[in-house]
Amino acid sequence: MTPTNPLAVVTGASSGIGLELARQLAVRGFDLVINSEDQERLDEAAAQLRAEGGQVTAIAADLRRFEEAEHFYDAVTGTSRPVAVAALNAGVGRGGAFLETDLADELEIIDLNVRGTVHLAKRFLRDMADADEGRLLITSSIASTMPGSFQAVYNASKSFLQSFAQALQVELKGSGVTVTALMPGPTETAFFHRADMDDTKVGQQEKDDPARVAEQGLDALFAGKDKIVAGSVKTKAQEFVNKVLPDRAKAEAHRKMAEPGSGENGS
DSSP states (O other): OOOOSOEEEEESOSSHHHHHHHHHHHHTTOEEEEEOSOHHHHHHHHHHHHTTSSOEEEOOOOTTSHHHHHHHHHHHHTTTOOEEEEEEOOOOOOOSOTTTSOHHHHHHHIIIIIIIHHHHHHHHHHHHHHHTOEEEEEEOOGGGGSOOTTOHHHHHHHHHHHHHHHHHHHHTTTSSEEEEEEEEOSBSSSHHHHTTOTTSHHHHSOOBOHHHHHHHHHHHHHTTOSEEEESOHHHHHHHHHHHHSOHHHHHHHHHHHHSTTHHHHOO
16 A cells, blocks of 8 residues: 655654654654664664554664665665655764763764764755755754863764754755754753763753654744754753853853763762
């Protein structure tokens, strides 16, 4: 039987914001192709998402690696269905002073957050442009608006994605293809634990609900907006503060939030 639902692709979909993006796309009537590196966790997510209705295809791939990103794209195109929505959400972070963190960890951030996103954006956007139809969501961050003391490479990667999204918006203006940057603040996901930031102030503070972030992101996507600072009023206010503070002051404020041990001693 020929599928009647539109198709959405979500990367980094096994948990957190990615899982909520996929869930809410399913509720909105989309079939899904979801991705993460971990097949077991991805299969668990797929089982949850199928309960929302629609078809769900789970394709594990490590998007840091060119061949696996190509494999994922080929698997999507192998469905012979146009991609109506691509949510490029996969990302990773690492806390700590740049001089002390492992180079391999920093390069992993660049490979997944930057390289993997650019790779799939190139593939999916060309297909969308050929059809003159489609929507691309890039998960940037409120971190893109400030220098990231003790998260130097992570924040820089998100600044790249924000600039990248804005450039694509200009290039695609007047076409049937839209690009939206989703800019969440600290969100209640496994990110901070995986980034080894449990003992930081930002790691221990109250965080935004990933379902709320995803909902606001998709509302902005379907409204054709360029960007959305998603989450609580506090997160939205942070963007305004970042616009008026000098970069050095922003970097110092970020240091107090992200410095290892700051959650334990309250500094």
